[in-house]
Every structure is written in C-alpha cells, then in structure tokens.
Amino acid sequence: MVVIDASWGHWLGLLKAPLFHIGGSPVDSIGLISSGVMMLVGIALARRARRLFLESVAPRFHLHTATAHTVATLLFYGLLVVTALIFLSILGITLTNLAVVAGAMSVGIGFGLQNIANNFVSGLILLFDRAIKVGDFVELESGLKGRITQIKVRSTVILTNDGVEVIVPNSHLISNQVVNWTLSDEMRRLLVPFSVAYGSDIHRLRRIMLEQVPVRLPIVVQDDPERPPRLWFSAMGDSSLDFTLVLWIKAEAATRMGGSLSECLFVVHDLLIEHGFEIPFPQQDLHIRTLPAGVVLAPEGVGGG
Known part of the structure; x- marks a missing residue:
C-alpha cells in the first residue's frame, strides 16, 4: 500500500510539474489536458448551437435566410471566444499575462498573419x-x-x-x-433575339409575341405595369428583320440565365411556326455581267445530277 501511494504521489508530482511558462504563469500537464478537453467540448457545443439555431430557432421566428446565417455565425464565434477565455483561465493565464505575450509577438503576427487578419476583418464587414x-x-x-x-x-x-x-x-x-444580382430585387431582364423574313406582318408578330409568350412561360413576370413584356425592332439585316423580345423573369429563373433563354427560344420558335412566319437564313443573289469566252450557261433546270 505504501508503494502504491508513493508511486501515485510520484506521478501526481510529475503531472503538476510546470512544463513551461507563459507570461510568468506556469503551465502543468493537468492544466494542459483539462484545457484541451474544455476546448474540444466548447467547439462541439458552438457547432451544435449554430446548427440548432438554423434548424429550429430561425424557422420558428420566420427569420430571413441571410439574417439567420449572420446571427448563427456571430453566435458560433462568440461561443468560441468564451471557450478560449475559459481555456486560458484553466491554464492559469490571466489577460494581463496574455497581453504581455501578445505584445511581444505582435510584430511577428503582423507580418506572418497579415492575410488572415485581413480576411477576418473583411468577414466581419460582410456580416454587418x-x-x-x-x-x-x-x-x-x-x-x-x-x-x-x-x-x-x-x-x-x-x-x-x-x-x-x-x-x-x-x-x-x-x-x-x-x-x-439579388441585392434589392431578384427579378432579372432577359433579352431574347430572333428574326423573321422580309415581307412578314411585323404588327401581327408584335401582338402574338406580347400576348402569348408570357402565357406559355411560367417564369415570366406578369401583371406588373412597371415591367411589361416588350418587343424591340432591332435591325433590318441583310436577310432578315431582327427583333429582341424583352422579358422580366422571376427569381427562381434569374440565376440560370442560359436555361431561361433556352426555354424562351423554344416558345418563340413554336409560335413562329404555328402562325406561319418564315424563319430566314442568310442568302445571297449572284449577278453575272460578263462571262469568259467559251463559257455557256446551262438553261434553267438543267444540271448535273
């Protein structure tokens, strides 16, 4: 029994023996192990608190997604600060001693952790x-x-x-x-270019597009007097009359502009076909003034085949 007590006392003495000093405060093995366990528990609790806030508290109070994430982030890092203070307290390090050490390391931290400090401050700016x-x-x-x-x-x-x-x-x-794209308004304007052949009834075309495209496309904003659909006559090209259909689309479609444009082009193409509008293609007329000697043009309809 005496041997066990002596052995226990020996190991206890080793655990209580100072390993190093921080600002004059000794740090032993027991304090180091206890503070390490406390730090791990604190980090786990901070993560759990953030998750609980986002999954339970925020929906109950109908908080906006951005507001909920901001509060949850501040809660998480606030708990980490409290955990760090408890960690230092268990080690026996006072804020005064910590200030002395921080002052001695400030020059090195200023150069070595400059980017980290910059990102940290920028993160706080973004949150607030x-x-x-x-x-x-x-x-x-x-x-x-x-x-x-x-x-x-x-x-x-x-x-x-x-x-x-x-x-x-x-x-x-x-x-x-x-x-x-979604700072104050999540709706976006979408420009849909298309062309029809010369000779098309452009006034009828305008009426059809403005009346039927919004009805066939659920992604288009309707009944908004400030954002009605419009049809711009863009240009009279070499082989076509060029138009741009101007639509305002809803938030869920505004973040996938490529897919939204594709949906609109499908509808525009179908309407042109249904109402008999000719979709043009580039074409050129060749006028021959003179022919080289010995070259004879074949009569119309005659050719190799």
Whole structure:
C-alpha cells in the first residue's frame, strides 16, 4: 500500500510539474489536458448551437435566410471566444499575462498573419454590412457566378450552377468589384433575339409575341405595369428583320440565365411556326455581267445530277 501511494504521489508530482511558462504563469500537464478537453467540448457545443439555431430557432421566428446565417455565425464565434477565455483561465493565464505575450509577438503576427487578419476583418464587414449575404447570387470580376451558401470569418463559399463549391477569401469580396444580382430585387431582364423574313406582318408578330409568350412561360413576370413584356425592332439585316423580345423573369429563373433563354427560344420558335412566319437564313443573289469566252450557261433546270 505504501508503494502504491508513493508511486501515485510520484506521478501526481510529475503531472503538476510546470512544463513551461507563459507570461510568468506556469503551465502543468493537468492544466494542459483539462484545457484541451474544455476546448474540444466548447467547439462541439458552438457547432451544435449554430446548427440548432438554423434548424429550429430561425424557422420558428420566420427569420430571413441571410439574417439567420449572420446571427448563427456571430453566435458560433462568440461561443468560441468564451471557450478560449475559459481555456486560458484553466491554464492559469490571466489577460494581463496574455497581453504581455501578445505584445511581444505582435510584430511577428503582423507580418506572418497579415492575410488572415485581413480576411477576418473583411468577414466581419460582410456580416454587418450585408451588401453581400447568404442566399445572394453574385458575379465576381473573374467571371465566377454562383449563390453564396456560407460567409465565414475567413472565407465565403459560393455554389455555382454546375454544383461546384468555390471558396473565396473575404478580402477579395471587399477589395474587388462584385455584381450582386439579388441585392434589392431578384427579378432579372432577359433579352431574347430572333428574326423573321422580309415581307412578314411585323404588327401581327408584335401582338402574338406580347400576348402569348408570357402565357406559355411560367417564369415570366406578369401583371406588373412597371415591367411589361416588350418587343424591340432591332435591325433590318441583310436577310432578315431582327427583333429582341424583352422579358422580366422571376427569381427562381434569374440565376440560370442560359436555361431561361433556352426555354424562351423554344416558345418563340413554336409560335413562329404555328402562325406561319418564315424563319430566314442568310442568302445571297449572284449577278453575272460578263462571262469568259467559251463559257455557256446551262438553261434553267438543267444540271448535273
């Protein structure tokens, strides 16, 4: 029994022996293990709290998606800060000692973590400014288009129409031009070009397109006096009369412009065929003034075959 007590005392002494000092505060093995467990538990609770807020609290209070994600993100990182403070407290490190260490490391952190700090501050700006928020459909200068699914403190996740998730540093969204397609209005204007042959009744064409296209296309906004469908007479081309059908489409179609344009072209093509409008194709007339000696034109309808 004496041997067991002596052995236990020996190991306990080793666990309580200082491993290192931070700002004059000793850190032993027990404190290090306890604080590590506390940190893991805190991170797990923070993640659980964020998920619970998004899945239960936000729907109950009918919060907008962007607002819910902003609050959930702030809640998550707020709990992480509390966890970090408890972590330091278990280690026996006071804020005064931490300030001394932080001051000594500030120069190195300033150079080594400059980009991380920049993205962190940019993430806070995005969360509070709300010019770009979760659920928005954006286009970057690089041509990348997609819907924002997450705004983290360091980066933002953009889901493209191809199903690819792209991680963009927050500082890139702050310092570069970003086109927000859904900032204040989720409806978009769609231009549908098409042509008919010369000699077509363009007034009848205008009436048919403006009356029937919106009815056949559920994606088109209807009964909005400020955004009615229009038909522009674009040009009188070499072989065709060119028109542009101007439509305002709903939010669910505004983020897939390629597919929406395709749907509209199908309807326009079907209407032209149904109502007897000729769809033109490029053609040229060849006028021969003189022929080389010995060349004779064949009579009309005669040719090799």
